[in-house]
Amino acid sequence: MPRTTRPNRLSRPDAARGSVACVSVPRTVAPQVPIGRIPVQDVRPSVDGGARPAKAVVGEHFNVTATVFREGHDAVNATLVLTDPDGHEHHTLMTCLNPGLNYWLAPVVADRTGWWSYRVEGWSDPYGTWAHDATIKVHADVDTELMLEEGARVLLRAREEVKRPKAGRALLSKAAATLRDHGLPPFMRLEAGTEQAVVDELHARPLRDMVSPSAEHALLVERERALAGAWYEIFPRSEGAVYDPVNHRWKSGTFRTAAQRLPAIAAMGFDVVYLTPIHPIGQAAKKGPNNTLGATPEDPGSPYAIGSPDGGHDALHPDLGSWEDFDYFVAEAARHGLEVAMDLALQASPDHPWVTTHPEFFTTRADGTIAYAENPPKKYQDIYPLNFDNAPKKAYAEVRRVMQVWIDRGIKIFRVDNPHTKPVEFWQWLIADVARDHPEVIWLSEAFTKPAMMHTLGKVGFQQSYTYYAWRNSAWELREYVSELAGESAAYMRPSFWPTTHDILTPYMQFGGPAAWKVRAVLAATLVPTYGIYAGYELMEHVARPGAEEQIDNEKYEYKDRRWADYEPGGPKQGQSLAPFLTKLNAIRRAHPSLLWLRNITFHHVDDEQLLAFSKRRPLPGGGDDVIIVVANTDPHGTRTSTVRLNMHALGFGEHDRFEAHDLITDQYWDWGRDNTVVLGPAGEPAHVIHVRRY
């Protein structure tokens, strides 16, 4: 048949540096991509119009949607074709959710990691057309014989043209014969062609005419930790650091002493232990306590000022121990079921070996000096930013070499410090290059910056991203923000929620008291599948350095001995730690897989605007589902009574159903229905985490 020419999408000019050459080619031909016999439009997820992959983790359910329609009145149908990493296709019949908008949907779940892809095929449905028309016409006795004969022909086509089991062939043969059996009343003959068994057979193995595929969309399926995990951040030098009050000197913690903390972290139920940088620290312009200048040799300096004569990003800080000690730490973590995440802070102290071996990795100014970090007119003379544009080949290769050092020692998670200060295309290259040999490696972006950068870092490969969570404290803010995160962007950007970090201590946490520390942990652990806390969260370390929104006596610049033993049973501070509360939260997460997905959230109405209510629901492999409802009071100072009105449909209930609500925080049981009263706040617990038990 006549066709427009094949896709001749205008070519993309080379993304070269410098001006693009002027192309003088008169254009007269339409750059129209053929629409297809059955138009398939707006396939989603679609990341950058299909230029980048959508992402999911193994076993995660999500929906592919499309607009599929056709001319005239004949039946149209749609198939989702999922192609696995081995190139095998899996067909799923789609459902038309909104006929007026021609909106079709099919759920997708990929059962292993790798590069999958999906497309939507629109097609003409001769059986559907016949069944619709025949049902109306035979009942009205219009063209009865003709309709029945045409039904027989469609079924015989379906039998011949589509591979199907013997039983299916026999079923269609018999139905066709009955349709042609003039000895039977017309209604019985029609029934033979439209009975459920025939419908089911054609549902499973449809006769498809005019099959029109959409473009193929890439789907990257990653391991579950890319979506879900509970993180615990430590400065390893603090774990086991000892102060000698006689000599007023600190003895650094080591990998060996830090490893002694691992059982406690594991016992709280965390999945990942994240280490701030463990490399040699520069002496030049070293920062002292509370970010002051004039540090003494005794001050340990910021671990983010990386590099000294002892080495750079591929080296260990000598105080922390040897490579053997490092390997021991990683092995101990593994033994306790913990993965180790390392910090990748691509910047250098003036003492970094690169400064002499690779000055081309830095910016040299007009006076021949190397540029340090600035935010004019402020200067950060302890940090040299890397410049990836002077000698990109060399710089990219050197970073790639450094990454391999750590990957070879068993590190598979990297928390990337300030990725938004390095070229996006560098990350795209680095993550893809590492993934070629190590697809299990996970990268967390610490880009607290504008949305476009954060989203694009996710699109080019980062598995996870820090978020604005620390600054979204009211119920409506959280509802809006999480709705956004769980929406279209969930296909490429997975959020990680941190109520505090070593850099962030918001006024809400400084002044909210224990209720704030509890509710922010609950919300982080339940709103999204990945959350993290910074060591000391258990102790509600809420005192900020005056004028700053970060901890006083920040661990970035000094050692911190938290005397964990004091909080143990029998210790002087027994009962003053949130560790049992966090342990409970992580146990709830592990017992309730609904909390380990992102796109399965529904918000519910609460009368009190300070309260937030949401639920998560996930089908279980053995049938049934896991449903958790969270109701939280975001006001840390007031205990509030209010009514929660549940969206019963979203929970899998009818409007007037009842269920047993098991509060996993207090272990109480209630009889709940659509409308329920809650009392939450500092007088009791600030949140319910309710497991829905069907009667």
Place this chain on the structure above:
Amino acid sequence: MPRTTRPNRLSRPDAARGSVACVSVPRTVAPQVPIGRIPVQDVRPSVDGGARPAKAVVGEHFNVTATVFREGHDAVNATLVLTDPDGHEHHTLMTCLNPGLNYWLAPVVADRTGWWSYRVEGWSDPYGTWAHDATIKVHADVDTELMLEEGARVLLRAREEVKRPKAGRALLSKAAATLRDHGLPPFMRLEAGTEQAVVDELHARPLRDMVSPSAEHALLVERERALAGAWYEIFPRSEGAVYDPVNHRWKSGTFRTAAQRLPAIAAMGFDVVYLTPIHPIGQAAKKGPNNTLGATPEDPGSPYAIGSPDGGHDALHPDLGSWEDFDYFVAEAARHGLEVAMDLALQASPDHPWVTTHPEFFTTRADGTIAYAENPPKKYQDIYPLNFDNAPKKAYAEVRRVMQVWIDRGIKIFRVDNPHTKPVEFWQWLIADVARDHPEVIWLSEAFTKPAMMHTLGKVGFQQSYTYYAWRNSAWELREYVSELAGESAAYMRPSFWPTTHDILTPYMQFGGPAAWKVRAVLAATLVPTYGIYAGYELMEHVARPGAEEQIDNEKYEYKDRRWADYEPGGPKQGQSLAPFLTKLNAIRRAHPSLLWLRNITFHHVDDEQLLAFSKRRPLPGGGDDVIIVVANTDPHGTRTSTVRLNMHALGFGEHDRFEAHDLITDQYWDWGRDNTVVLGPAGEPAHVIHVRRY
């Protein structure tokens, strides 16, 4: 530098009929399109992700927007590159409208028809970076000498690396020299590098590093009539039809008698005269008056039942005259400044020559008969729908041949009847094939159907589309609907507003009285650039066939002599026609080019929810602008007094400015400002059409 592999977007399976073959190719490589050194995301307009062209008409202004950002703190900038049909590039510096969202914009206007294209180039701006940092640092006396030297180097680079006129080179040389002049105070040296002349020179011819182009987007620029025009629909056989009361017989109007109506249509200010089908009409199952069966030989039949022994779509109805008469009509129209639009109704009466010469153009049923149109259980036995799938090559070629018959006789506008009952890919092919030789041809889609089909017909080539206008009668409906039409979809679907057609007579028009007929004409003629009326609108023919929302004694099935002369001065019905009102409306449209654009609309607040207020603004070639404000009462039964609060900024005013409001309907003048009282309704005129005259 290391790069991800070039775009290896997964290939699109062939859009072949039947199942798609299973491809067994294990995939391990990321199908990542390189992000570019400076990411450019979300370029708009983007029709189907760039797979289809955006559209505009000659001289029409629209905006291209994009998200452009970079890592770190250095200055980023963006250029819109518009490539004309000869391949010459035109650069426009974009404006960052929203730094937080990295949202950039540039206006576009194309000065001639053809295939243009656009892309957005993100780039690093070394001058912008320097000017920002230097201004801060020199004032703080930080690195003063260094900053001034670096400024000199940037300007000398700009002088050497970018082609610029001699004066520009001299300007930059002098500025660089002053920056290096140690004899001057630092502030003066800085000023030399940041003065307006230098900024302007670098604005006009910027020094661009790391230029990163987006994909190229196609832009189809068409003639103005594709966007704007006033249409008048006639049944040519009615114009000059005469009833003989003695013999009770009608004598058909002809092209010659219909041509006598052209001066009046032109005098009312219409641009296009649209003829319902003019082909031979089938006798088989012919419909009589009011869509009844059992027509007599005297009944003319529906012109949509095309084809008889006299010929098909390439023939003229013998009653209308000869080819010479047709040519005379077209020439007369042209002489009066009118284009002729023809109806393309691709369906056949059972008498159509194709039924015997090309039975493969139709659907043959199991009993060997040709399928007529049905909406089960209803049958339309006077119509055979075409089937484009049996012999698509032949069918496509035959329609193409028919089109050429009319194009060769000077027809350049086709109103397509029910395009949504034919394959979308057929239209894509047909319109593109015609456009190859006749890019001036305009196609209007009469697809009163679901949004997806209507939008897609626009995307694949239709220049214009009928709309839901007839059923959008309240102020909020119109505000929402026109906001949608003037938004993103305006890049590919141009609306045509018809208050009635020969098929549509809504209850609003049946029962609204003269105020309804006036206000619907005003709104159609001013909300969007293309509108049309069906002959008899002047006479407010508001009586419907009982049980139907269309005219009683519908002209589709019989002749109609409207006795136009009766409404002329001195005639018995003088003063009873809306012709003078329509004449005024069309005169306003011609005098005010702002009404001939779609994307330039702004809605304003009116206290009364039944009132609608909007404005259109367009810059004039000679400077200044044309601004029209329309305030209309959508309640045809009540005269309402209310306050209009104008968005003064959108009109080009300050909040407290005043202007002279000239009501072009009543020729009254008022002093208006932000808040104004209006009185509109059947007691006077239902709408103001105000020309804004700046004091």
